[in-house]
Every structure is written in structure tokens, then in C-alpha cells.
Amino acid sequence: MEAILLVGGQGTRLRPLTISTPKPLLPTAGVAFLAHQLARARAAGVDRIVFATSYRAEMFEAAFGDRAYGVDLVYVSEDEPLGTGGAIRNASRALTCGADDPVLILNGDILSGHDVQAQVELHEKAAAEVTLHLTVADDPSRFGCVPTGEDGRVTAFLEKTSHPVTNQINAGCYVFRRSAIDTIPEDEVVSVERETFPSLIASGAVVMGYVEAGYWLDVGTPEAFVRGSCDLVLGKLASPAMPGDPGERLTLPGANVSPGAVVRGGTTVGRNAVVEAGATVLGSVLLDEAFVAEGATVRDSVLSRGARVGPGAILDGVILGDAAVVGPGNELRDGLRVWPGIELPATAVRFSTDA
Ligand code: GDD
Numbered sequence: 001m002e003a004i005l006l007v008g009g010q011g012t013r014l015r016p017l018t019i020s021t022p023k024p025l026l027p028t029a030g031v032a033f034l035a036h037q038l039a040r041a042r043a044a045g046v047d048r049i050v051f052a053t054s055y056r057a058e059m060f061e062a063a064f065g066d067r068a069y070g071v072d073l074v075y076v077s078e079d080e081p082l083g084t085g086g087a088i089r090n091a092s093r094a095l096t097c098g099a100d101d102p103v104l105i106l107n108g109d110i111l112s113g114h115d116v117q118a119q120v121e122l123h124e125k126a127a128a129e130v131t132l133h134l135t136v137a138d139d140p141s142r143f144g145c146v147p148t149g150e151d152g153r154v155t156a157f158l159e160k161t162s163h164p165v166t167n168q169i170n171a172g173c174y175v176f177r178r179s180a181i182d183t184i185p186e187d188e189v190v191s192v193e194r195e196t197f198p199s200l201i202a203s204g205a206v207v208m209g210y211v212e213a214g215y216w217l218d219v220g221t222p223e224a225f226v227r228g229s230c231d232l233v234l235g236k237l238a239s240p241a242m243p244g245d246p247g248e249r250l251t252l253p254g255a256n257v258s259p260g261a262v263v264r265g266g267t268t269v270g271r272n273a274v275v276e277a278g279a280t281v282l283g284s285v286l287l288d289e290a291f292v293a294e295g296a297t298v299r300d301s302v303l304s305r306g307a308r309v310g311p312g313a314i315l316d317g318v319i320l321g322d323a324a325v326v327g328p329g330n331e332l333r334d335g336l337r338v339w340p341g342i343e344l345p346a347t348a349v350r351f352s353t354d355a
């Protein structure tokens, strides 16, 4: 089976991590995020993938070349971003399959344990034009809200609506009949969510929902990105691309974790990164050459390449850009982001609200 992978987005919600690296290439459990998607796609029977790129297009080919994880890879770039639907249409130029064959379409920021083969089987059995993987979300307003009828047919597609009619959402993995892709206008900016799906449904085409609510995560926000990396390390989602066995932590070659440090919760310690004695690192991502000094505490955070945390500093839910430095004694929390190269000086006194 052939697939199209949508990887042209700018990943703005993940800045400053995505200033230098597109979201799908961010190191996640020791390898580029997409490695997990490629390896899982291969396991589901995909043998050729067309990358639909736009933002920093050249970096994808440099990362994966023409074959990776047992899948042949082709790259089709948009000069200007064409939106999700326009990107699918544009990338379809590189498909080689027949008009009625199923094509898998994947959002490039999803970790999913769902059964892709079962989704394809439902698609074929229903002779559908499109079959969407649907899951459930606590807050459906952040996603595409997708109600279905008793027969499993999709009855509406409401992208990011403030009035969701169900908590069933679009999980970002579609099977398209090859010829259904040709109904998307060529060389135009088109949203598959706001235009293509609603118009297919309105035209009476068979659009099916494949509902499976297993492990699923969109890694588009900093919190979700850290969660996804840790879940892979902990083995909550199996990935053939994981460079090591599941466990409390993944330590890459050249990393130096003191025996007197506590590092767990699915933390990845990157190449040549250092965690000193007395430091605690929980559920975090330390990229290559990151440094955590003695007595520091880092939780649910990302330290980009070469970022440094000084002695006794506390980070909780924080993103440090490349080579950012947090001086001794600082306490940073709750979604704070430090841009690359910024240095926060040491705090002389830590103020306490205790009487
Ligand atoms: N090539 C290309 N060109 N790719 C694009 C473009 C474009 O113009 N715009 C977005 N993409 C890619 C992104 O890189 C990402 O992999 C995918 O399309 C989806 O874009 P996101 O920006 O991540 O969308 P979202 O997370 O807000 O919403 C989408 O995913 C949800 C599930 O996570 C929608 O499909 C929702 O309906 C869905 O629920």
C-alpha cells in the first residue's frame, strides 16, 4: 500500500523547538518523531510513502533519503503551503497505484496504536470513498468533531467547532480511494477538514468512520510532545524504531548520568548530555549535550541541544531552546519557554511565601 504523509505545517505551537527543526523531525525517544510513524506504517503494510512537505522541505530528504525503515520514500514539496487538502492533491502526482486502490493519508504529528489494517478492511468492505480513523477526546473542540450514524457512516465534519455534537474526533489517519483524491481541486489552497470532507459528505459519497480508541496522541503542543516521548520510552506505545528496550529511561550513547542522580518517568538523555549527582529528572526530554547540574530538579520539560540547568534550579513544564542557560537557584514553571541562547542569571536568594 502507498501512503501520503502530511508534514508541511510550521509547528508554531512548539516554538522554540521548531525554530530550527520541523515538528516531525524533533528527536522523540531518541530518534526523529517520524521514525516511529514510518516504522509503524511499514508494520501495517505500507511500502511506499510520499512526503508532502513545505516548511523546511529539504530537511526531510536529508534525514531519511530514499528508503528508511523498510519503506521507499518520495518527496513532493509545495512552494507555498497548500493546506491539508491541497497538499494531498499535490502529493498524489507521485502515487503509482490504481484508481480504486486504497491510499493511506497520515497527519505527521500523530502517535497512534490503532489497527490500520482493520481500518483498510472496513474501507474495502463498505466500498467507501474515504474512511477516517476516529477516536474520543475530552475536549473535542480542539479537533475535527465527527459524528457517525448507526451504520458507521460519517454524517458531518465540524473542524474545531465551539459547539461539538459528540466527543468523537478525527484522529488524522485516512484511507482514500485513489480516485477520490482527484475530486480535490488542483494547485489551490484547500483544507481537507473544512472543505473536502464536508463536500464529500454533502455529495452523498460513502465516508466511513473507523472508531478505535486505543493509544492516540497529537504531539502538537509542548506538553503532548514530552508526553509522547516518555510514553514511547515507557513502552505505553510499542515502536519498532525505539533505539532500546522500554523502561524508566532511555540513555543515548555518550550520555553521562551520575549514579547519584534520579532519572525516570520515561526520560530520554541525549548524546553527550550530562546529569550530575543529586539531580532529579522526571518525565523529560534532554536533547544532545544538555546539562543538568547537581541538586537541580527537572520535570515534564524539554532541554534542547546544549541547554544548561544550574545547581539547585527547578524546572517544571518548561521548554529550553538550544543553548539556553538557567542559572543556579531559578524556579521556572507552567509552560514557560526560554528562547535559544538566552541566559537567566543566578538568583541570589530564593523568596519564600511561607510566613
Ligand atoms: N504539506 C502540507 N502543507 N502539510 C500541512 C499543511 C500544508 O499547507 N498544513 C498542515 N499540514 C500538516 C501538518 O504538518 C500536520 O502534520 C498535519 O498537516 C495536520 O496539521 P496540524 O496543524 O497538526 O492540525 P491540527 O492538529 O490542528 O488538526 C488536525 O489534526 C487533528 C488530529 O490531531 C485536523 O486534521 C483535525 O481535524 C484533527 O482532529
Ligand code: MG
Residues within 6 Å of the ligand: 107, 109, 218, 219, 220
Ligand atoms: Mg496536529
